[in-house]
Amino acid sequence: MSKLHVITGAPGAGKSTLLRHLKDYPFATVDFDELPDPDGHLMGIDITSPTASAVWPAYNRLWVKIAGMLLRTGGPVLLMCPLTPEEWASAAEDAVDPPRTDWARLDCSDAERRTRLAARGWESDEVEEAIKDAEELRASVDREFTTGGRGPAEVAAAVADWVSDSSGRRAQ
Template structure:
């Protein structure tokens, strides 16, 4: 199996688009990295969103889940904020043939407005999201701009992209 990754910095719409894709129904098994954040945080006693010391282990857990899905003959589609360099640096998996990347992105003004609507997001954390977005734009050339699309419209575009593989 190939590994299909939909990435994006915070505020790009990953969670909303992932849910819209699930609602559409497809042959893909959709996962959002945040779906296990709360129970893993409870299990480890660390906030998986902010404690960088837990990120490699969290990534390894997700890659075992994705590998298990592929072993069952299903194609996983994983939504996460990682870069290709993150995966290389962390040496997360070797079981897939090729890793294909798609970036969900939006302009910085839209991202800032989306993050302003979230509770407990500090100015520092918002700036980190803007910096992450700039890094992802450099690393992942294929992208969908979610600035003016609904999650459902973006989900259809993601599905068209994923169906190529």
């Protein structure tokens, strides 16, 4: 089975922007934010709201299954999500054949994250929670791709090189 590449990142890191710049590379790329509708709902539940935290473990298990299905194609798969490696491992613990996983983190400075999230209309307490999430991810995932001061195409090329190098395939 091919290797799953996971890029985690706290809100504001640039995952959604990066996704648009990875479409021309020779691997499957998916993002946790792609399943809910634009209002954050999935099957009638606002999956993005903290009030839905009770269903998040089931959502994470769903993504473990989706990743496994995508890996059956034999090519590398890049999954972008906000999870820690520990949260992913918990979701994968009952999987029949959990995918081999290589981790990286998409990140930016806290000041840049504040600016990005303020532009989205986030409240200050929500922004501070995202800052805490970023700190947790920095402590748990060493490999970093920074989006601060770099254009998304440049970051996408670096990510593509990582996926291709660790998969035994080179990006075109």
